[in-house]
Amino acid sequence: MSNRRNAVLLALAGAALMLISVTMTWVTAEQLGETASVQSIEVPGSQASDIVTAMGLVALAGALTLTIARRAGRWIIALLLSAAAAAALFDTLHAVADPASAAAVAVGEATGLTTTAGSYELGAGPWLGVAGAVLVLLGALLVLLFSHRWTDKRSSKKYSRTASVDDAEPDEFDLWDGLSQGEDPTEERQQ
Structure with missing residues (x-):
């Protein structure tokens, strides 16, 4: 599990999961009130978090660059992958912990007010984002621990x-x- 191919594949898979997660529903807000044209909206990850999309692209570029990088470059890429994974992980866990905050903009657009919805339900999207960030972090860890042997x-x-x-x-x-x-x-x- 310590060769370059495995590290690249982990980072690529993680980046792909992060990018797929932002296309999925992260939060379903229900009971929006009388002023809303609808009573339920699904908030995709792209609307709930700009950070996960950006960090997914950083991780994708880093994983691809890792295939041609030399020793010093691999360390820099591993640090960038770690930072991207940590930022995405923080943002997705924040959405899991506070779905009202993640859906606030979408709820505001639907209701025309700054009120909150009556209830919030998490979708699979943030969990997929968490899994992707963890895979990118594992790929970066492999690079940091074993790239000197490559x-x-x-x-x-x-x-x-x-x-x-x-x-x-x-x-x-x-x-x-x-x-x-x-x-x-x-x-x-x-x-």
Whole structure:
């Protein structure tokens, strides 16, 4: 579970869950009062939280960048992923703890007043957002704990003629990069 592929997949899955969560219903507000044109509204995550969408995009970009980053870059990306996950986690848990606050703007638009609804019910959206943020955080943790062990054949071949031969197996990303540079990944194994 400590290789680059797993860290990237965790962060990608988490980012996807965060982005999917904002399309789902986070809060259903009911009993809006006599001034409202409807008595029940569903508040999607995109309206309940701007932060989760933004942090989902940050996590998606970070996970994709992680595939090509070198040692120092991986640490920076891991810190950014951690910050994005923490911000999204805080915001989704705030919506879970205070659904009235998360739905306040939508309720105000429906009623034309600053009053609150009679009742609030949580949907699956914030829970999916929490799960996504936790996955991104786990991916960042893998990067912080294990990225120093990941091979980086590209840097040793390109920039150092005196670099020692690395006995570790290259990961899938290194093999694909080698293919795009015209290298045969089976060449070393045939000798």
